[in-house]
Amino acid sequence: xxxxxxxxxxxxxxxxxxxxxxxxxxxxxxxxxxxxxxxxxxxxxxxxxxxxxxxxxxxxxxxxxxxxxxxxxxxxxxxxxxxxxxxxxxxxxxxxxxxxxxxxxxxxxxxxxxxxxxxxxxxxxxxxxxxxxxxxxxxxxxxxxxxxxxxxxxxxxxxxxxxxxxxxxxxxxxxxxxxxxxxxxxxxxxxxxxxxxxxxxxxxxxxxxxxxxxxxx
Amino acid sequence: xxxxxxxxxxxxxxxxxxxxxxxxxxxxxxxxxxxxxxxxxxxxxxxxxxxxxxxxxxxxxxxxxxxxxxxxxxxxxxxxxxxxxxxxxxxxxxxxxxxxxxxxxxxxxxxxxxxxxxxxxxxxxxxxxxxxxxxxxxxxxxxxxxxxxxxxxxxxxxxxxxxxxxxxxxxxxxxxxxxxxxxxxxxxxxxxxxxxxxxxxxxxxxxxxxxxxxxxxxxxxxxxxx
Numbered sequence: 001x002x003x004x005x006x007x008x009x010x011x012x013x014x015x016x017x018x019x020x021x022x023x024x025x026x027x028x029x030x031x032x033x034x035x036x037x038x039x040x041x042x043x044x045x046x047x048x049x050x051x052x053x054x055x056x057x058x059x060x061x062x063x064x065x066x067x068x069x070x071x072x073x074x075x076x077x078x079x080x081x082x083x084x085x086x087x088x089x090x091x092x093x094x095x096x097x098x099x100x101x102x103x104x105x106x107x108x109x110x111x112x113x114x115x116x117x118x119x120x121x122x123x124x125x126x127x128x129x130x131x132x133x134x135x136x137x138x139x140x141x142x143x144x145x146x147x148x149x150x151x152x153x154x155x156x157x158x159x160x161x162x163x164x165x166x167x168x169x170x171x172x173x174x175x176x177x178x179x180x181x182x183x184x185x186x187x188x189x190x191x192x193x194x195x196x197x198x199x200x201x202x203x204x205x206x207x208x209x210x211x212x213x214x215x216x217x
Numbered sequence: 218x219x220x221x222x223x224x225x226x227x228x229x230x231x232x233x234x235x236x237x238x239x240x241x242x243x244x245x246x247x248x249x250x251x252x253x254x255x256x257x258x259x260x261x262x263x264x265x266x267x268x269x270x271x272x273x274x275x276x277x278x279x280x281x282x283x284x285x286x287x288x289x290x291x292x293x294x295x296x297x298x299x300x301x302x303x304x305x306x307x308x309x310x311x312x313x314x315x316x317x318x319x320x321x322x323x324x325x326x327x328x329x330x331x332x333x334x335x336x337x338x339x340x341x342x343x344x345x346x347x348x349x350x351x352x353x354x355x356x357x358x359x360x361x362x363x364x365x366x367x368x369x370x371x372x373x374x375x376x377x378x379x380x381x382x383x384x385x386x387x388x389x390x391x392x393x394x395x396x397x398x399x400x401x402x403x404x405x406x407x408x409x410x411x412x413x414x415x416x417x418x419x420x421x422x423x424x425x426x427x428x429x430x431x432x433x434x435x436x437x438x439x440x441x442x443x
Contacts, residue, residue, distance in 0.1 A: 064439050120390040127387060130378040136442075140373045143436040144387070147369075150428045151391050158394035158421055162401065 004203030011200050014193025021186040029183075038096045039183075044191035045089040046114065048198045052082030053121065053149065060145030063138060069213065070206075072138040075145050077205035079124050081198050086118045113159035120148050120155075134216060221313045228317025233324070235294075242325065246287050250333050253279050254340050268341060273403040277396060279333045280326070280360070281389075287329060288322045288367030289384045292375045301375070305441055315368060315437040319430070322364035322371075330356055351406040358422040359399035365429035366391050372440045391429075398422040 022040035029036035059075035062068060093111060094104045105111070124144050131137035236242060257275050261267055268275075295301045304314055334352070338345045345352065370387050374380040398418045405415040412419065 064436060116390050116393050119386075123383075123387045123390060126383060127373070127377065130380075130383055131376070132378065133376075136376060139439045139442065140377070143369070143373060143432075143440055146436055147366075147391065147429070147432045150432070151394070154394035154421065154425050154428065155390070158397040161417065161421075162397045 004200055004207070007196055007200040007203060011193060011196035014189070014196050018186070018190035018193040021189045026182055026186040032100060035096060035099050038092050040186050040190045042089055042092040042096060043187050044194040045085045045092065047191055048194045049082045049084075049086035049089060050152075051195065052078040052085065052198060052202075053117075053152065056082065056121075056124075056145045057149035060142040063142040064146065069138075069210075072142065073206045073209040073213070074202070075142065076128060076209055077202045079121055079141075079145070080205055081201045083118065083121050083125065084201070085194070085198060086114065086121070090115060090118060107163065109160045109163040112163070113156045116155050116159065117148075117152050120151060124148065134213065221310055224307075224309055224313035225317040225320065228314050229320045229324075232291075232294075232318070232321040236325075242287055242290055243328065246283050246325075246329050247332060249286060250279065250283055250329060250336060253282060253333075254336055258340075269343075272337075272341075272343065273400050273407060276333065276337065276403060277359075277400050279337075280330050280356075280363075280399075281392070281396065283329045283333070284326050284363055284367060285385050285388065287325050288364065289371050289374070289381065291318045291322050291368045291371040293371065293380075296375060310438075311441045312434040312437045314441065315372070315433055318368040318372070319361075319364045319433070322368045323360060326360050326364060327356070330360065345407075348406050348409075351412050352403065354412060355399060355402040355406055355419070355422075358419060358426065359395050359402075361426040362395040362422060362429050363392060365426065365433050366395075369429075369433045369437070369440065372437070394421060394425050398425070 018040065022037050026037070026040070028034060055078045056075045059071045059078065063071040063075060090111075093114075097106065097111075098104050124141055127144060128137050128141050131140060257279075261271060261275075292301075295304055304311075307314065334345055337343055366388060370384055370391075374384045374387065377383055398421045402412075402415045402418045402422070405418075406412070
């Protein structure tokens with residue numbers, strides 16, 4: 001069995017465990033009710049997406065230095081998967097926002113900055129698609145992959161300063177133990193499952209892209 | 218280093234000379250800036266308060282729109298008469314070409330920004346004179362970042378399908394920090410606050426300038442191949 005396939009089955013098992021954690025083990029949150037459970041999809045999705053973009057940056061640097069085709073396909077595959085998971089994050093955020101805030105969309109700092117990052121990487125995919133020569137496409141998108149990573153930081157900082165009327169991130173904040181451990185555990189189980197799923201997708205896309213290249217060569 | 222600076226200077230001088238002779242970009246941009254004022258006036262109406270509230274955003278909207286049109290041409294002009302091949306074959310570090318183009322884009326944009334400020338002062342009767350030093354600092358910091366990304370993306374999209382569409386689609390998300398910083402700092406300056414009150418925004422603009430220029434210099438070799 002290939003590594004990608006193993007990852008796929010592990011992801012299936014992980015997603016099953018994640019569902020059990022999210023609906024069975026984790027209790028109903030008092031103030032938000034069942035709506036809060038969307039967090040178990042929402043939060044892991046954004047972590048996986050940003051992890052993917054980190055890989056994009058690293059693979060792009062490797063491509064620019066070594067010109068290895070593997071690094072290019074890895075960067076391209078990770079961008080696609082990252083955009084997918086960030087899309088899931090934004091959509092689940094909107095679904096959560098409707099009953100909680102009363103609107104599908106608000107110009108909240110994190111909503112806005114994540115969407116800007118989403119558009120940035122959609123631009124990356126467009127650039128690849130619009131370049132006829134695959135070798136040039138690889139070079140140009142590698143440059144964009146390198147530029148995008150520090151831009152994420154700048155976008156988040158600037159949008160955060162622009163709008164500081166939202167609640168601060170409730171997770172990943174040092175010293176704030178506001179969430180019971182069982183919620184954390186449910187998020188972590190889902191994160192592992194999502195990461196496995198993303199790795200499975202990336203493995204499949206890398207193989208497909210490599211075959212596309214062979215077919216064109 | 219001196220040879221590097223000289224090469225960048227030569228690229229800048231070549232562009233300035235050819236623009237001075239043809240006046241292609243600047244002529245069109247002057248009238249574009251003028252047209253923008255009409256668009257702004259039509260969409261805002263006569264209300265003075267509304268104009269005052271929107272002024273920082275409008276100024277930057279004007280800079281961005283004319284910047285997109287002007288800076289996207291930075292490398293497009295090299296496609297004519299096989300100039301691109303000339304740049305690729307030029308000896309030495311390619312990033313000097315990039316810095317020359319950034320300088321050219323900077324000069325072009327600062328000219329257009331100065332023009333837009335003048336037009337705003339005349340047509341919307343806003344008194345910018347007293348705010349000019351602070352405004353100049355903010356504009357300079359913002360425009361360096363704009364020119365750095367703009368020149369890089371202009372080279373990247375020069376050989377891509379639908380390049381005039383892709384250029385702004387790539388540019389705008391990356392420019393969000395520059396735009397927000399520029400608008401917020403301009404707002405403070407126009408309200409009469411000292412620059413110290415928006416020091417964090419100015420630092421962000423400076424950080425964006427440094428990061429974009431560094432990435433551009435480091436990666437430009439890969440952009441300019443073949």
